[in-house]
Amino acid sequence: MKLRGRAWVIDGDTIVVSKIKVRLAGIDAPELDQPWGQKSKWAMVKLCKGNVIDVALTGETSYDRLVGTCYLSDGTDVGAELIKQGLALDGGHFSKGKYRHLEPDGIRRKLKYYGRWR
Numbered sequence: 001m002k003l004r005g006r007a008w009v010i011d012g013d014t015i016v017v018s019k020i021k022v023r024l025a026g027i028d029a030p031e032l033d034q035p036w037g038q039k040s041k042w043a044m045v046k047l048c049k050g051n052v053i054d055v056a057l058t059g060e061t062s063y064d065r066l067v068g069t070c071y072l073s074d075g076t077d078v079g080a081e082l083i084k085q086g087l088a089l090d091g092g093h094f095s096k097g098k099y100r101h102l103e104p105d106g107i108r109r110k111l112k113y114y115g116r117w118r
Contacts (some may be wrong), residue, residue, distance in 0.1 A: 003017045003018050003068070013027050014065060021066065024068070028089050047072070086103075
């Protein structure tokens with residue numbers, strides 16, 4: 001199943017597309033109340049603003065959210081971009097290392113107590 005539409009950003013790894021909450025597959029961003037959380041959210045806003053987002057749903061759910069990989073209309077993977085900026089980490093078990101090679105050097109030390117790694 002796929003979704004398409006403009007995104008409303010909740011945090012660094014959750015957006016709303018077509019009134020459906022979507023957890024970005026394979027990434028883990030700091031929570032809003034953690035260091036780097038607000039910066040991660042605003043980087044996501046900058047990526048999504050003015051763009052139509054395509055979501056390839058995985059069929060999984062995470063709490064009250066569907067899980068999917070999100071793309072800009074030019075094919076850019078939104079989660080990959082956030083990781084390249086050092087504002088999210090590869091989701092390990094959930095991503096099977098899909099994005100690990102995109103993490104900047106030293107980022108795991110910087111973010112190790114945030115997101116799922118607390």
